[in-house]
Amino acid sequence: MAFPTVEELAQLIAPAVDPRGLDVEEIKVTRAGKKSVVAIRLDSDARPTLDEIEEVATDVSELFDAAEASGSANFGAGYTLEVSTPGVDLPLTASRHWRRNRHRLVKVDGAHVWRIGALNDDETSVILIAHGRKKPGGEDVVEKRLSDVDSAVVEIEFNNPPAAELELSGLSYAEATKWREDNK
Template sequence: MLIGMAFPSSEKISELIAHILDSHHLDEESIKVNRAGAKSAVIIAVDADDRPDLDKLEVVSGDISDALDAAEANGEVNFGAGYTLELSTPGVDTPLTATRHWRRNRGRKVAVTVADRTSFYRIGALNDAETSAILITREGKKLQVVEHELASEAKAVVEIEFANVPADEQALAELTYDEAITWREENK
């Protein structure tokens, strides 16, 4: 162990593993580096449109571990007494903050909070520019379609559902953005 090396920041870890994530077609969702006692923890969350399974995460974890070990061996970083690598996908309680989060959760129920008021919707299609999403809500027995600007100040989190998705909501969620807008106009 070389004494002068810096303990790696989240940014340095991101730099070291970017090519690995790219080669596996994964997006970095978050990196946390916790320096603690005998072993530090490197906690990385990744995701992809095709939802990585455990086998893929195992392969990627091995590749990342090799890269971090090589960076330490060549003097780029210093983990001190060692590190534990945790690789996972984001939990369902992770806020929808990027366009890809909305796209990947199409058909799921979401809680959208604006100015301390929370409403529940089902996520539909994104527009071609990926700046707006269709949200489906139910007022009594009547379905409604609204447009949600992704750049808004609203906070959104996927809701866990235990019941089957109502068929009419699922059908609307599967429509394209333009088809959903047309449906809304025809069902006023």
């Protein structure tokens, strides 16, 4: 039996992550000689604590050991397990990523940097606030369909965010679209 696939690993770890309401953002297996590194990135709206990550890592390790002992999985010469939360370099590919990074800066489609505002009720569109510039025509707030975004990555911000941008990013979707209409 070969080393478990990413899909098989996702099924194996489900009993450890699902009851805790965690999302599996990434499972990556890297071969390191005879051994492998299994890296699992977990997240949730409540942001998992270090203690929760440690508990999940213990549970996942026990699940892997049990699967190997039963013969349903083969980890070969062994593995190193890394369980953590995703870093800021995780691309925003799902609506939950946008929701969890509200108020942060994001580079959209490799071009301009925006501050993330609210999502609409069905989480298909997001409010973006122009960062550090005025858009032509004075349009500081735009609505962007998530399906129209090719790439988006959080930008690290070293300074305190401008108060005006934070205020706009704190508005609900409806309030932000009204603000946009009132300030054209």
